[in-house]
Amino acid sequence: MDKKEPKIKILYVPSLNVGVTTWRIENYANQLVEDNNDILVHVDYLADQNVAWDKVCFNCGETSDIIIRTLEGHFKYFDIIVFQKIQNEEGLVLVEKLKKKHPKTIIIAEIDDAIGEVTPSNRHKFTDHHSKAAKHLVISDAVISSTPYLANSIKKIVGNDKPIYIAPNCLKLHRDLFNFDEKIELEKKDTINIAYVAGGGHDEDLRLFIKPILNILEKRNDVRLIIRYGDQKPDCVPDHPYIDFKSNVVEKNTDKWAVKNYLNSMYKLNADIGLAPLRDTEFNRCKSAIKYIEWAYLQTPVVASWVEPYKNVEGSLHLTENDPLQIQKTIENVIKYVGKQDYSFLRNQCLQLYNIKNEAKKLLDWFYKLKGDKYE
Numbered sequence: 001m002d003k004k005e006p007k008i009k010i011l012y013v014p015s016l017n018v019g020v021t022t023w024r025i026e027n028y029a030n031q032l033v034e035d036n037n038d039i040l041v042h043v044d045y046l047a048d049q050n051v052a053w054d055k056v057c058f059n060c061g062e063t064s065d066i067i068i069r070t071l072e073g074h075f076k077y078f079d080i081i082v083f084q085k086i087q088n089e090e091g092l093v094l095v096e097k098l099k100k101k102h103p104k105t106i107i108i109a110e111i112d113d114a115i116g117e118v119t120p121s122n123r124h125k126f127t128d129h130h131s132k133a134a135k136h137l138v139i140s141d142a143v144i145s146s147t148p149y150l151a152n153s154i155k156k157i158v159g160n161d162k163p164i165y166i167a168p169n170c171l172k173l174h175r176d177l178f179n180f181d182e183k184i185e186l187e188k189k190d191t192i193n194i195a196y197v198a199g200g201g202h203d204e205d206l207r208l209f210i211k212p213i214l215n216i217l218e219k220r221n222d223v224r225l226i227i228r229y230g231d232q233k234p235d236c237v238p239d240h241p242y243i244d245f246k247s248n249v250v251e252k253n254t255d256k257w258a259v260k261n262y263l264n265s266m267y268k269l270n271a272d273i274g275l276a277p278l279r280d281t282e283f284n285r286c287k288s289a290i291k292y293i294e295w296a297y298l299q300t301p302v303v304a305s306w307v308e309p310y311k312n313v314e315g316s317l318h319l320t321e322n323d324p325l326q327i328q329k330t331i332e333n334v335i336k337y338v339g340k341q342d343y344s345f346l347r348n349q350c351l352q353l354y355n356i357k358n359e360a361k362k363l364l365d366w367f368y369k370l371k372g373d374k375y376e
Helices: 018-035 061-077 089-101 120-125 129-139 148-158 203-219 259-267 290-297 324-335 345-353 356-375
Strands: 009-013 040-043 080-084 106-111 142-145 164-166 192-199 223-230 243-247 273-276 302-305 318-320
Touching (some): 009 061, 018 040, 018 259, 089 129, 106 129, 148 164, 192 290, 203 223, 203 324, 259 290, 273 324, 290 345, 302 324
Parallel strands (some): 009 040, 080 106, 106 142, 142 164, 223 243
16 A cells, blocks of 8 residues: 655754754654654754754765755755854855745744844854844744743844744653653652753842852751853852862763653752752743743743743743842742652642643644645
């Protein structure tokens, strides 16, 4: 019997770091494949994951030749191609060229971050990436965003007529994505552990909570601050007997904090309280509430800044204004309930609020609508 032609053929082309790619691309692609046997969903990195395909697609010998041939074949075959944020002119030139050659192929820009603003800690790493990302939005037929706030900021670039779909970040438990071992036994402890886990570039956000926590550490000898950070130790974090700071980069714990081990590594910190400090900036407002999702899955209460990604979460959060005294009071109030309140409900709560199965179904419906509109 001949194999039936898929109802719709969808290609994802990642371009960013493995963490963002997992949340935005792999999570959704895996769920779409798992739930639908009559569609085709494929993920193609086009180059080594440590190489920006959109930079090496021209003037890089055989690598460029392979990328060009492969992408040309994809434009001929797939109905929809979702390109994660393109930040290099070479990639934009190639996509524009192929789009003109294959106008029926729908191209979608997948955006999970502010366009036009960078955290101060990361400014030295970027040149004109944001202008290229803005152009990527303009040449695309549609856009996928992670939050309503980010979607509204994108409209300032593309106008109100371009379709923008909001696909929230959702946790997809999978052996190769987020793998969680229910059998992990935590060591007994006589301390209250407050934990902050983040990639690099959040020095200014972390600074908000340091002084209030130091005040708590001065008053109590049973509280510990645990920090796992994806960069060098920020100047705001002092050497202190009750602060356990480790840089994932300096310590070379890349495998331990790889995405598939990430939840397990967070869980092993044996945290009683998770922290999500954020300054109220345009960059942070465009972020999503990933730290709530992660800590809630681990059944750990979160103290978060009262800013855009967290203040609109419908789940149980301990929100605080970014005032030192208010931060301290909020953390101290949560400390009072450590060991006295059951937080097991948080896991089901976050999985319901950010349900990958439901969201993937709605995303697929939108893909069908785009395909129908395009071919009418």
